[in-house]
Amino acid sequence: MELVLAIFLGLLFGFALNRVGATNPENIINMLRLNDLRLMKTILFAIGISSVLLFSGLAFGIIDPSHVSVKSAYVGVIVGGTILGLGFAIAGYCPGTGLTALSAGRKDALFFVLGGFLGAFIYMLSYEWLNTHTFLFNDIAGGATSLVETGNEKYQYILSGGLGKIIGLFIGAGFMVLAWILPRQILEN
Amino acid sequence: MKGTLSWYMGGVLLAMAFFTAVLLVKPIGVSTQFVIADGLIWNMLDADVITESDSAKSGYESSNAYLNKSGGKYAANIANPLNYSFVFVLAMMAGSFLSTLLGGDKPQSPADREMPSVWRERFGANPALRYIAVFVAGFLVLFGARLAGGCTSGHMMSGMMQTAISGYLFSLGAFATALPLAIIMFKKNK
Numbered sequence: 001m002e003l004v005l006a007i008f009l010g011l012l013f014g015f016a017l018n019r020v021g022a023t024n025p026e027n028i029i030n031m032l033r034l035n036d037l038r039l040m041k042t043i044l045f046a047i048g049i050s051s052v053l054l055f056s057g058l059a060f061g062i063i064d065p066s067h068v069s070v071k072s073a074y075v076g077v078i079v080g081g082t083i084l085g086l087g088f089a090i091a092g093y094c095p096g097t098g099l100t101a102l103s104a105g106r107k108d109a110l111f112f113v114l115g116g117f118l119g120a121f122i123y124m125l126s127y128e129w130l131n132t133h134t135f136l137f138n139d140i141a142g143g144a145t146s147l148v149e150t151g152n153e154k155y156q157y158i159l160s161g162g163l164g165k166i167i168g169l170f171i172g173a174g175f176m177v178l179a180w181i182l183p184r185q186i187l188e189n
Numbered sequence: 190m191k192g193t194l195s196w197y198m199g200g201v202l203l204a205m206a207f208f209t210a211v212l213l214v215k216p217i218g219v220s221t222q223f224v225i226a227d228g229l230i231w232n233m234l235d236a237d238v239i240t241e242s243d244s245a246k247s248g249y250e251s252s253n254a255y256l257n258k259s260g261g262k263y264a265a266n267i268a269n270p271l272n273y274s275f276v277f278v279l280a281m282m283a284g285s286f287l288s289t290l291l292g293g294d295k296p297q298s299p300a301d302r303e304m305p306s307v308w309r310e311r312f313g314a315n316p317a318l319r320y321i322a323v324f325v326a327g328f329l330v331l332f333g334a335r336l337a338g339g340c341t342s343g344h345m346m347s348g349m350m351q352t353a354i355s356g357y358l359f360s361l362g363a364f365a366t367a368l369p370l371a372i373i374m375f376k377k378n379k
Binding site (some may be wrong): 002003005006007008009010011012013014015016017018019020021023024025026027029032033034038039041042043044045046047048049050051054057062066067068069070071072073074076077078079080081082083084085086087088089090091092093094095096097098099100101102104105106107108109111112113114115116117118119120121122123124125127128130131136140141145146147148150153168171175179184186187188189 | 192193194196197199200201202203204205206207208209210211212213214215216217219220223224226227229231253254255256258271273274276277278279280281282283284285286287288289293294295296302303304305306307308316318319320321322323324325326327328329330331332333334335336337338340341342343344345346347348349350351352353354355356357358359360361362363364365366367368370371372374375376377
């Protein structure tokens, strides 16, 4: 059953990535250089809608809180993000869109994916050293923490109860509004 | 853009994917599966990398510290690649392929297949240069994603959907370098 869901949800996500134009690096690069922000509007809108649905579903008991999975916050999250950002700008691909661009027939995506295999492998080999010799894995904000209570007891939160739920919905709505008001173009570069 | 939805219809479709995933199973994530794929190859070349273990929580352990962490979670997924997350990523690739067959966005010319026009206008049409740059970029993206513990899907989209602090931090970090680099790199010479 779980594999049937994996196939269904995977197909849906891959289909969606292609239809929003995220498998085309032209769209990603133009988004990052603030020349064409349509994809950014799509991403913000999607985060907003899914967030409102998630917190509504949790509030009404439709969603099992054990499905929630809040990742840890630590120094490496920010450092890793900045390293990822460099490659994101050069290629116009991230892990998911690189793989789906490859299957959409883009040759350069193959080299992105191969570089990705090597990067992940070097990280696997570096992990033990990084973990013992650097401060990269020091927790921030108590580790796996969400701003709003999710109902999953494994994770910490900052805002709880009814106030948390309302703020959760407001944040989701805020992303949707941001998507609407964000201009199509900021720089004419 | 041929074959793509308007930004708001696209947003609705993408939201459905992220929401349905957390409704039925768990939030979407991709970059871990690069590790699993690497581990599959590594374990084929050296059978000692992943071994069964009675003491590990997952039932498997690894000689590699990263694959061995969290009770051998990654080691177990490498031993059994037909697991939810790995099959999800394979299906994701199939989904994009199916979309192109049904009129979705795909390269419009052999030149477009090699590189986007924004790259060609700035750096010329030499595919080797693009491929080398993109290989290096892939290295940075996956090294960074693994250090961060997630990527654009897991941290930025799934994370901010759940108001995870880690999702906000990751997004700040990623855009802090991606925006200025893209603006400088792809500035058109006039």
